[in-house]
Amino acid sequence: MKYDYLIVGSGLFGSVFAYRAKQKNKKCLVIEKRNHIGGNIYCENIEGINVHKYGAHIFHTSNKEVWDFVNSIVEFNRYTNSPIANYKGKLYNLPFNMNTFYQMWGVTTPQQAKEKIEGQKLLAMEAMKKEGIIEPRNLEEQAISLIGTDIYEILIKGYTEKQWGRKCTELPPFIIKRLPVRFIYDNNYFNDKYQGIPIGGYNKLINGLLNDIEVKTDVDFFKNREYWENIAEKIVFTGKIDEFYNYQLGKLEYRTVKFEEEIHNCSNYQGNAVINYTEKEVPYTRIIEHKHFEMFGAEIDNCPKTVISKEYSTEWKDGMEPYYPVNDEKNNALYEKYKELAQKEKNVIFGGRLAEYKYYDMAPIVELALNMDI
Template identity: 75%
Template sequence: MKRYDYIIVGAGLYGATFAYIMKQAGKRCLVLDRRPYTGGNIYCEEIEGINVHKYGAHIFHTSNKEVWDFVNAIVEFNRYTNSPIANYKGQYFNLPFNMNTFYQMWGVKTPDEAKVKIEEQKADAMRKMAAEGIENPRNLEEQALALVGKDIYEKLIKGYTEKQWGRPCTEIPAFIIKRLPLRFVYDNNYFNDKYQGIPIGGYNKLINGLLAGVEVRCDVDFLKVRKEYEAMGEKILFTGAIDEFYAYKFGKLAYRTINFEHEIIDTTNWQGNAVVNYTEAEIPYTRIIEHKHFEMFGEEIEQCRRTVISKEYATEWKAGMEPYYPINDDENNAIYEKYEHLADQEKKYIFGGRLAEYKYYDMAPIVELAIQRAHHLLS
């Protein structure tokens, strides 16, 4: 008999959730991670008494009560509501696009006034495309203009999107934004989900709770020592990059990634909000995160005498960088399907999570998928 029922490669949210379910079922689990700590991209580093989201802002949100109850049984979540702000050349707009945004953009005060303005701009965009013989939007720029018109596109979408993708909107496929939600209410809540928040005490508490009682080994590069661990485990859950697992047999999958600049500032409250997007092309970063606003409210903000901000720079992924966002175009999806075909034939290995499935997931779906996969295997 093998020493472990399951060896789990990757101590991120998927791997930790899977390990928790299996441990509860009495399975012997070992979790491995190549980083010196657990948590994957939701790992938090405490700086100046603030839980800094080291790999970018993470806000947990879901309408699935079972998932919400599951994570809250591990650690209590706070009442944080995601309400980002867009800064365009020093002018501020509320996000998502709602009545506050439309008032800031045009001075309109009622939903009917806002709808008239948007429809006028959409019609103008469609007339210009028709005059050029364009029947259907061919790229993201034309798609956005057809959905929201010139003002919102040029001030709040164009520059930000081009920084994210590293190419002009005219070179980005139209399907990237099949729809742009417009809310005709004065509500800055970014998510429509019923539940949202941040773990009280940071995401490390969630991961530590999920992995409580599970054997964990960090600083282990599994793919360099895989034969050693294959001999130890009955089954292996792999949550890393699937193309790397197969030694890039069919080529490398493409990603976008983010570089971060973290800075400690000697003030209690630097920008007044957790997330401010910079939507003009001339500013190189896409947004600034002020981390204390995720967990501190009211007087707590002033009592913490310093603050920590992070500037985010989107860039093309290269070897050695952290892959964040899969580029799910036809070319990359075709490469992934070849790797998926190999993975489906594996007897010992199970593949799951963002990198193994080459698909971007929010946190709640990751938890749900990991629970479902564990229960399926147990049944």
């Protein structure tokens, strides 16, 4: 065996694991199917702007150990995620807060907003009871029971149906377990103590983690599996768990995202990094303007061009990038069967969103890799 660990995939989990293994004097080889490292947090510099090629990534955590760790690799900036929703040309602040309620109803006090929401929730629940419905049967009923009809119709319904490719009445209620509602004027999307973007982009984070570690790109583990399985004492696998087992129990389902990139000859296209388009008639879910992740104040105007990405959520098919696990009952039950197989492996470690069939933010991925036994 030439290596202690073969790490399949150079995303955040694989890269943090490799970094820690190197610290413990373990010899690692990282192989990556794509022609670049970094997984979905990879950035491409276009017109002097770090473009998030696989969708917007904002690092946020309340875990000081995780925050200190990533900042020991590269310093993070002060970016605060404050997305905006566009519904038929009218703008609303997110997450739902007093600014949103003022924009929606003209209310100016928390008590007025609470009365409006509670009144709508009560009417909805009474209508459900008349139909003999005791518990919400689908996402639509769940959302209305949590937030009322106006916010659901304007800010949730169309966006969610585009995201999942299904009507809200066809989606299970557990997708929306709770909705963050703030009765203060605060547009900061996250409640975490720390948030930001690596200064210079996420490539600096990945390059720092994989510094002095052997990496091979354009390598597909499955095209020469027998060779790769015999090159290291243990394998750290970050790809699709069902593919690892040759889909022997069936295929797990995913949603994927298509991106349309545009370069514009202006310094500021939309004035914000993230604008969601919540009406169903607009085919994309949101527009990302990448320069706002790292440029502030005069820096924005000093960069004469800007890059935007329109995001389209679609059904995943073979050959597409799998983004979001479809964590419904059917798929979760299938994953549990694959997980049983994985738990019997003595020399394979499964980690990350594809290997664990679970949606992860970045900070929990880092925490997971930091706490692994190596």
